[in-house]
Amino acid sequence: MDYGRLGKAEPGGASTRIQPTDLPPKPKVSKLRLLLILAATLMVVSAASAAVAVVIRHKTDSNLQNRRPSQAISRACSRTLYPSLCLNSLIDFPGALTADDKDLVHISLNLTLQKVGRSLYVSSEITNLAMDPHIRSAYDDCLELLDHSVDLLSRSIPSATETAGSTQDVLTWLSAALTNQDTCREGFDELDGDVKHQMSERIKDLSELVSNALAIYSAVGGDDGFSDIPIQNRRRRLLRDDERFPVWMSRRERLLLDMPASAINADITVSKGGNGTVKTIAEAIKKAPEHSSRRFIIYVRAGRYEENNLKVGRKKTNIMFIGDGKGKTVITGGKSVQDKLTTFHTASFAATGSGFIARDITFENYAGPSQHQAVALRVGADHAVVYHCSIIGYQDTLYTHSQRQFYRECDIYGTVDFIFGNAAVVFQKCNIQARKPMPQQKNTITAQNRKDPNQNTGISIHDCRITAEPALESSKGQYPTYLGRPWKLYSRTVYMLSYLGDHVHPKGWLEWNGDFALDTLYYGEYINSGPGAGLGQRVKWPGYRIITSEEEAGKFTVAKFIFGSSWLPATGVAFVAGLST
Numbered sequence: 001m002d003y004g005r006l007g008k009a010e011p012g013g014a015s016t017r018i019q020p021t022d023l024p025p026k027p028k029v030s031k032l033r034l035l036l037i038l039a040a041t042l043m044v045v046s047a048a049s050a051a052v053a054v055v056i057r058h059k060t061d062s063n064l065q066n067r068r069p070s071q072a073i074s075r076a077c078s079r080t081l082y083p084s085l086c087l088n089s090l091i092d093f094p095g096a097l098t099a100d101d102k103d104l105v106h107i108s109l110n111l112t113l114q115k116v117g118r119s120l121y122v123s124s125e126i127t128n129l130a131m132d133p134h135i136r137s138a139y140d141d142c143l144e145l146l147d148h149s150v151d152l153l154s155r156s157i158p159s160a161t162e163t164a165g166s167t168q169d170v171l172t173w174l175s176a177a178l179t180n181q182d183t184c185r186e187g188f189d190e191l192d193g194d195v196k197h198q199m200s201e202r203i204k205d206l207s208e209l210v211s212n213a214l215a216i217y218s219a220v221g222g223d224d225g226f227s228d229i230p231i232q233n234r235r236r237r238l239l240r241d242d243e244r245f246p247v248w249m250s251r252r253e254r255l256l257l258d259m260p261a262s263a264i265n266a267d268i269t270v271s272k273g274g275n276g277t278v279k280t281i282a283e284a285i286k287k288a289p290e291h292s293s294r295r296f297i298i299y300v301r302a303g304r305y306e307e308n309n310l311k312v313g314r315k316k317t318n319i320m321f322i323g324d325g326k327g328k329t330v331i332t333g334g335k336s337v338q339d340k341l342t343t344f345h346t347a348s349f350a351a352t353g354s355g356f357i358a359r360d361i362t363f364e365n366y367a368g369p370s371q372h373q374a375v376a377l378r379v380g381a382d383h384a385v386v387y388h389c390s391i392i393g394y395q396d397t398l399y400t401h402s403q404r405q406f407y408r409e410c411d412i413y414g415t416v417d418f419i420f421g422n423a424a425v426v427f428q429k430c431n432i433q434a435r436k437p438m439p440q441q442k443n444t445i446t447a448q449n450r451k452d453p454n455q456n457t458g459i460s461i462h463d464c465r466i467t468a469e470p471a472l473e474s475s476k477g478q479y480p481t482y483l484g485r486p487w488k489l490y491s492r493t494v495y496m497l498s499y500l501g502d503h504v505h506p507k508g509w510l511e512w513n514g515d516f517a518l519d520t521l522y523y524g525e526y527i528n529s530g531p532g533a534g535l536g537q538r539v540k541w542p543g544y545r546i547i548t549s550e551e552e553a554g555k556f557t558v559a560k561f562i563f564g565s566s567w568l569p570a571t572g573v574a575f576v577a578g579l580s581t
Contacts, residue, residue: 116209176403268299380402408427481504
């Protein structure tokens, strides 16, 4: 059995398998909107073809009938996880047989972009088919994720031609594009019917093509390759206080993260009482500009806001949400997979626009443990920062879906897999609290789903407190808590310089299913403290390690794992770049 393709299930419990029901179809999408989607996709595909022509100009393919791969193609494809698909796709692509190693990077990216763009185009054609809510949820996820992948691949192509320094950008975007394809496919895993079969054909081979492009770029574009852990090409020193911000930032922007919310001149103020710009967060998001190059601030006054799956889309960039404090400004919802939705679709609040920042807000999903997967906050935004927030739920509380993310001084509550996803993410000075789960359940703090060895993703928990909520504290012997379990084959999670409470099981980590991923995962612990930090009874898996080297631990710091020294200063959020606490 291919355990790597199983859906997420509760430890000690069965997976939540939900069947479609015969309900009225979602209202039809207008023909104009559909035509706009299709036209935009065709423009992307055309642009990709033009880019290929630029890459291979001055070169001719003298023997198009010769299907024997060149040495460069053979060399490139030997580095991939899907070499047969790699050979077949490259041989048939114009100019590939005479391309060198670097040209093959661009060709592989372009052919992948064309395939993804084409998949979005043909997937959009079935949008008006009748679908029950669960299938519609999975289908809508796929359209959103395919659209996002087109954008990520489009950005990767010009960046792949630049000098060193953009390498981690490209690796991040390709890693996210691969995660997007997996999330799309997984949304249909427990469903059946004509829409699933049609979508399976429309997205066929996409994950494998993105994986191949990622492998080819990684080999030529260059990671330093320290035991498969991405690190910087050069050392960065800690920034002094007067160097924490770029010179072009105004004094107001530098103080933004420390100023009282009431003192900030926000672009939009949300107030349920009517004494603001708008009454709902949805209205504020709608009014926010697209592709903003400056920080756009939305201040959400104290109150409880339940607005049905709020989302900051990928075009809404550099948006900052400021609340009145944890427990005061509360964004909440109660959607779960029991509502015939995908896990991706249950989020009370979601953000995919790059540069997203949230401060002094509580994000909550109150569905409860019996409702299984129910996300409070989902983030797929690059360079995202969540500061001084509470994130409250049970199973699947925080979905760190993709790209680079940083969480500082946050309180995160949950039971099963309550920090999960495939971002490159660092948690610093956060309080991570396990809650009392359902009977017979085990708590698992993390479920990291890195599926490809070339993805620069993982979870780093640095200088945090891992404790039990009072309701669990009184009965912790009945409900063991584990640091994590491997959702995918190359799952990667580390705990460093953190306090681990006595609710943490002496084994530390939990199997996903038998011996799946135990020799390919990377789980590490470095100088943790507290009664749960004892290492004597820890698991003996090949992929688990007690980290003793400061150099190895340093690879999971803000500066080296998410390259935060280059972008976090501009946010104004305090951070520790290295291991110092």
